[in-house]
Amino acid sequence: MEYSDVGTVAAWLTEQGLKGASEAELLTGFCKSCREFGLPLDRGMALMDTLHPVHEGRAFRWDSQEDIETEFEYGPTGEGSARDNWQRSAFYYLWSGKESEVRRRIGFGDPTDFVMLDEMAEAGHTDFVAMVHRFAKAGTIGEMDCFFSHFTTRHPQGFCDHDLAILRKLVPVLALAIKCIALGRIARTIAEVYLGEDAAKQVLEGKITRGKSERISAVLWFSDLLNYTKISDSAPPEEILPLLNAYSEVVISAIHEAGGDVLKLIGDGVLAIFKAEEQSEACLAALRAEGLLRKRLSTLNQARATDGRPTTDVYLGLHIGDVFYGNIGSQERLDFTVIGPAVNEVSRIASICRSVDLNVLMSSDFAAAIPEAQRSGLACIGRYALRGVKRPQELYTLETARLGG
Numbered sequence: 068m069e070y071s072d073v074g075t076v077a078a079w080l081t082e083q084g085l086k087g088a089s090e091a092e093l094l095t096g097f098c099k100s101c102r103e104f105g106l107p108l109d110r111g112m113a114l115m116d117t118l119h120p121v122h123e124g125r126a127f128r129w130d131s132q133e134d135i136e137t138e139f140e141y142g143p144t145g146e147g148s149a150r151d152n153w154q155r156s157a158f159y160y161l162w163s164g165k166e167s168e169v170r171r172r173i174g175f176g177d178p179t180d181f182v183m184l185d186e187m188a189e190a191g192h193t194d195f196v197a198m199v200h201r202f203a204k205a206g207t208i209g210e211m212d213c214f215f216s217h218f219t220t221r222h223p224q225g226f227c228d229h230d231l232a233i234l235r236k237l238v239p240v241l242a243l244a245i246k247c248i249a250l251g252r253i254a255r256t257i258a259e260v261y262l263g264e265d266a267a268k269q270v271l272e273g274k275i276t277r278g279k280s281e282r283i284s285a286v287l288w289f290s291d292l293l294n295y296t297k298i299s300d301s302a303p304p305e306e307i308l309p310l311l312n313a314y315s316e317v318v319i320s321a322i323h324e325a326g327g328d329v330l331k332l333i334g335d336g337v338l339a340i341f342k343a344e345e346q347s348e349a350c351l352a353a354l355r356a357e358g359l360l361r362k363r364l365s366t367l368n369q370a371r372a373t374d375g376r377p378t379t380d381v382y383l384g385l386h387i388g389d390v391f392y393g394n395i396g397s398q399e400r401l402d403f404t405v406i407g408p409a410v411n412e413v414s415r416i417a418s419i420c421r422s423v424d425l426n427v428l429m430s431s432d433f434a435a436a437i438p439e440a441q442r443s444g445l446a447c448i449g450r451y452a453l454r455g456v457k458r459p460q461e462l463y464t465l466e467t468a469r470l471g472g
Contacts, residue, residue, distance in 0.1 A: 084244030118209035194225030280393020325356035384417030
């Protein structure tokens with residue numbers, strides 16, 4: 068590979084990065100281009116930590132001969148076998164020291180002291196080089212503070228000095244292109260985690276002007292934990308956060324699986340919406356989420372009771388109505404949420420659950436929107452005055468609903 072080819076590969080990386088090619092596509096295209104220009108690459112790997120509530124980072128791989136997994140996410144590397152593998156890696160050696168590059172000529176007697184080097188040697192690889200490109204503080208997000216890469220060759224003579232010089236010029240461009248894509252992925256992840264999938268989509272599409280909203284008809288879900296204040300007052304402090312997380316998980320996962328969007332977590336309460344072209348479809352999705360919730364709640368409570376830990380129930384209000392969906396707040400701090408009388412009503416409906424000893428209540432509007440074939444499982448419990456709402460509401464429940472915990 069000639070120095071004149073460096074510009075061609077760098078230009079390709081820049082173009083693909085601007086187009087939004089995936090990290091795996093960037094690494095694969097980079098390795099193939101280098102190989103076509105005469106750089107004897109046979110395997111490449113790129114790795115970078117991210118900012119994600121579950122995954123610590125993402126890795127990308129390419130091989131000239133083997134059909135391998137091109138990308139994967141990895142979890143925490145601070146304990147167990149993951150920690151052992153990390154601490155035996157060339158990347159850890161670079162991360163924990165001051166060097167930016169380490170090489171092992173594994174086909175010429177160098178030690179195979181890093182994880183996987185013995186397998187690479189057995190597969191015919193003769194030379195291995197790993198690099199780290201560190202980010203300055205202004206370019207760091209979370210634990211994403213550097214870019215790791217390694218490359219190997221099966222060439223009988225390994226990498227020559229010229230090959231390594233080419234890699235040193237090109238890998239920073241690869242790092243910048245992959246970092247660019249990773250930052251976009253992080254932005255989407257953080258927006259979805261904190262705003263919900265649909266609200267995040269709207270924000271990332273540019274709908275961030277204060278006061279800009281749309282009027283939509285949606286099914287509204289408001290749920291809360293039974294006796295949460297009493298439990299939090301009596302349980303040991305170290306039990307409260309795991310309890311809240313465990314019950315939030317069963318609620319939120321049920322909503323998402325049924326196609327709903329969680330808009331807000333209010334202490335132990337959850338505000339969500341279900342949207343569909345037909346109101347009946349949105350209502351059925353909300354009822355499916357309620358069914359999933361009850362099954363998961365039963366499993367969770369059995370496990371917690373077996374461990375001698377406090378258990379509770381989830382009470383739920385369901386309503387349907389027109390709301391304003393968009394940005395509310397100040398110029399410096401906005402919230403993408405729903406507002407309107409229907410939002411107030413659904414929270415009041417949920418609060419009635421405790422006084423009537425039922426774990427789910429729905430408005431007459433919601434009940435009327437359910438297809439007639441599915442209404443046989445509903446029971447009317449009468450008319451109730453809702454605090455802050457002018458007219459009494461006729462409320463319905465499921466025949467199987469009972470509050471416990």
